[in-house]
Amino acid sequence: MKLVSWNVNGIRACVKKGFLNYFHEVDADIFCIQESKLQEGQITLELDGYHQYWNYAERKGYSGTAVFTKQKPLSISYGLGDKEDEAEGRIITLEFEEFYFVTVYTPNSKRDLARLGYRLQWEDEVRNYMVLLEKTKPVILCGDLNVAHNEIDLKNPKSNKGNSGFTDEERGKMTLLLQSGFVDSFRYVYPEKDDCFTWWSYMSKVRERNIGWRIDYFIVSDKIANKINDAQIHSEVLGSDHCPILLEIDLS
Known part of the structure; x- marks a missing residue:
């Protein structure tokens, strides 16, 4: 099974930059996006063979997630039951026979860390939700988690220590999630591979020089980690300040 996650930073803009070419080329079983940045009716994507599920933020041009899946899920849910989370369109859960699939767009703590407290509360709620789901069947969580977990996951760890996305608090919450029975799939396969990033700022020549952060993840239950291929x-895929990530896993 092939799974793809991509923070598109505005799906309408990304479509104009080749989104559909990549979508059809990669031919994923499940393809999810974060930061769709639109409301219902503002785009029509002709994705033959896929069921589409969208979670729109109430605020125009902000946040939002979507999942496109070849197999129809047993059930779909949006948000974590908290009104503010649902208002920002940050999470979608699809239940399949073998597993739960959850896509998430984690709140940014903001440059001045004004939203760090809310962010940390969100992390606890998501972790508790994952643990609850995992009691029933394995979980695959993916999306823009807005944190570089370890120093290997960003180009300049020393100068970014304490900055949004690389605070001790945010990194600690990721550690807690992994200690709760989950695996960072990329590090499971490539524990020491460096200079592997998924986000680059729009500053001049930053992406060309690969000065980036790895903040997009596939997190899977420990019990299915050995099924990761x-x-x-x-x-190399452009169209957003993030790039797509892919997980190949055999759950048959």
Whole structure:
């Protein structure tokens, strides 16, 4: 099974930059996006063979997630039951026979860390939700988690220590999630591979010089980690300040 996650930073803009070419070329079984940045009716994607599920933020041009899947899920749910989370369209859960699939767009703590407290509360709620789902069947969580977990996961760890996305608090929450029975699929396959990033700022020549952060993840239950075949970062794919990531896993 081939799974893809991509923070498109505005699906309408990304479509104009080749999104559909990549979508059809990669031919994923499940393809999810974060930061769709639109409301219902503002785009029509002709994705033959896929069921589409969208979670729109109430605020225009902000946040939002979507999942496109070849197999129809047993059930779909949106948000974590908290009104603010659902208002921002940050999470979708699909239940399949063998597993739960959850796509997430984690809140950014903001440059001045003004939203760090809310972010940390969100992390606890997502972790508790994952643990609850995992009691029933394995879970695959993916998306823009807005944190570089370890120093290997960003180009300049020393100068970014304490900055949004690389605070001790945010990194600690990722550690807690993994200690709760989950695996970072990319590090499971490539524990020491460096210079592998999924996001680059729009500053001049930053992406060309690969000065980036790895903040997009596939996190899977420990019990299915041995079924991972590969975890890829498609950094050559443009169209957003993030690039797509791919997980190949055999759950048959």
